[in-house]
Amino acid sequence: MRITVSRNARALLASLLVLSLVAACGGNESQPNVAQVRVGAPTGPNAAVYFMARGYDEDDVLVSASTDVAGSVEFHETTTNDDGTMTMQPLPSFSLPAGGELILEPGGRHLMLIGVDDLKVGDTIDVTLTWQNAGEMTVEAVVVDPADTMGDG
Amino acid sequence: MFANKTTRLLLLLVAVVVLAACRSGTSTGELQGTVLDVPQEKGSFVLTDTEGAPYDFASETEDSLTLLYFGYLECPDICPVHLAQIAEVFDQHSDLAREAKVVFVSVDPDLDTLEEIREFLDNFDSRFVGLTGTHEELAAAQEAVGVPPARIFGEGDEYTVDHAGWVIAYAPDGLSYSIYPFGTRQTQWTNDLQVLAALESE
Ligand SMILES: [Cu+2]
Numbered sequence: 001m002r003i004t005v006s007r008n009a010r011a012l013l014a015s016l017l018v019l020s021l022v023a024a025c026g027g028n029e030s031q032p033n034v035a036q037v038r039v040g041a042p043t044g045p046n047a048a049v050y051f052m053a054r055g056y057d058e059d060d061v062l063v064s065a066s067t068d069v070a071g072s073v074e075f076h077e078t079t080t081n082d083d084g085t086m087t088m089q090p091l092p093s094f095s096l097p098a099g100g101e102l103i104l105e106p107g108g109r110h111l112m113l114i115g116v117d118d119l120k121v122g123d124t125i126d127v128t129l130t131w132q133n134a135g136e137m138t139v140e141a142v143v144v145d146p147a148d149t150m151g152d153g
Numbered sequence: 154m155f156a157n158k159t160t161r162l163l164l165l166l167v168a169v170v171v172l173a174a175c176r177s178g179t180s181t182g183e184l185q186g187t188v189l190d191v192p193q194e195k196g197s198f199v200l201t202d203t204e205g206a207p208y209d210f211a212s213e214t215e216d217s218l219t220l221l222y223f224g225y226l227e228c229p230d231i232c233p234v235h236l237a238q239i240a241e242v243f244d245q246h247s248d249l250a251r252e253a254k255v256v257f258v259s260v261d262p263d264l265d266t267l268e269e270i271r272e273f274l275d276n277f278d279s280r281f282v283g284l285t286g287t288h289e290e291l292a293a294a295q296e297a298v299g300v301p302p303a304r305i306f307g308e309g310d311e312y313t314v315d316h317a318g319w320v321i322a323y324a325p326d327g328l329s330y331s332i333y334p335f336g337t338r339q340t341q342w343t344n345d346l347q348v349l350a351a352l353e354s355e
Binding site for chain 1: 230241276301304314316317336338339
């Protein structure tokens with residue numbers, strides 16, 4: 001379950017490229033810009049998908065998600081309680097304010113793939129996101145080692 | 154005047170060098186996890202390992218660098234991150250891997266079978282120890298090491314497990330100096346496991 005340095009570097013380059021494109025095109029978008037889409041290699045029946053979405057000139061809401069490689073997809077949020085314990089709870093949707101961002105990351109919000117297929121590090125999967133206003137879009141998620149889902153190498 | 158200036162310059166240089174050392178990810182000799190005000194003694198409890206045999210935590214892990222984590226298998230978000238980060242340190246430091254004991258306790262014995270716990274841990278490192286027990290035994294274990302007991306409630310879609318999000322580390326001398334909350338970075342793990350492994354018992 002190790003990811004090679006070169007793959008890390010490539011992923012970083014790719015996300016930098018996407019970010020600079022976002023910066024270059026900022027303001028004229030009519031749909032969310034979704035970058036750094038990654039899914040932790042499954043270690044059990046479920047897996048979590050993370051990404052960073054940048055808002056455009058309208059408020060939008062991610063209302064559903066689907067993928068061929070899982071039975072269903074749920075919206076979850078992990079929160080920390082007063083005593084330091086952590087809880088994962090379902091949410092109905094994720095909102096993306098105009099010009100704002102929606103960050104899905106470990107220890108926070110994620111798309112949970114329920115009953116996921118066996119995915120290997122380096123594989124890619126298609127995830128279809130349905131936004132209330134922007135409609136459907138399909139993004140490609142890279143399968144990474146769980147240690148790399150946080151994006152700190 | 155001059156002496157003062159030189160001193161200040163020297164201090165600045167030292168600061169820069171220290172910063173550079175931290176950045177390069179080499180071991181600093183200082184713990185970077187959440188350091189406890191008072192080091193804690195290792196608690197003792199007995200649970201069942203993935204072979205179905207009793208596992209006496211205190212005696213099995215005596216004199217070893219020990220990492221203890223309470224979680225559950227349907228947790229795809231934070232549980233795998235801790236374990237994968239520790240496994241990554243072991244990949245790079247086989248000496249640490251040989252001496253350390255990593256103990257994962259499933260707090261969800263109704264759903265997680267011994268076989269499933271074994272399969273889960275084999276994703277990371279087949280040397281990781283998997284334990285579980287009855288709800289009573291698990292409550293006693295969590296109390297013995299001072300973590301808030303995991304709570305399981307609801308069914309189906311509403312099913313949730315509250316559990317401590319941090320890893321407890323014990324140095325080979327049997328004391329816990331630091332814990333590792335969720336969000337600990339790979340570089341912190343790499344540093345601290347080396348620092349802790351050096352704290353041998355007398
Ligand atoms: Cu989840």
